[in-house]
Amino acid sequence: MPTDHRTAPIIPPKLHHATFVTLKLDEMVGWYGLVCGLQPVHYSEAAAWLTNDEANHRIALIAHPAITRPVNKSTSAGLHHTAFEYATFGQWLDNYVRLREHGITPFMCLDHGLTMSMYYADPEGNGVEIQFDCFGDWGASKEWMWASREFAENPIGE
Ligand SMILES: [Fe+2]
Incomplete structure (x- = not known):
């Protein structure tokens, strides 16, 4: 029997992680470790996945050759x-x-x-x-x- 979307409860997904692209992968890994106790679960030259609780990651960091320096970050729309x-x-x-x-x-x-x-x-x-x-x-x-x-x-x- 198909689900009745008029009455079925919405099961909301939980917020799990945020991902940043970065030009400073190693510096970012060190900083999040120091400030938030986030430790790498997987760490390569191209990316790192960090967690400070039971989740497999809470912050992900991606370094890619195409990434460019941000412009006017504090006044640009996006994640604050x-x-x-x-x-x-x-x-x-x-x-x-x-x-x-x-x-x-x-x-x-x-x-x-x-x-x-x-x-x-x-x-x-x-x-x-x-x-x-x-x-x-x-x-x-x-x-x-x-x-x-x-x-x-x-x-x-x-
Ligand atoms: Fe806040």
């Missing part, structure tokens, strides 16, 4: 940043101190209300947000984002 989340404020802050000791500091810090976020730039200039959830609970922070006047009036934060 990827984001990684810590479970606690202490871990989030400790990571800031750890990275600062390596000379890696955020270019922007924001209190979004639902998260506290530090934004870093990877060696190619891609944004990487490191955050923790101020509510400690995705259901609660989603509810606040959806329903609060505070978020509606200032969705970016301070």
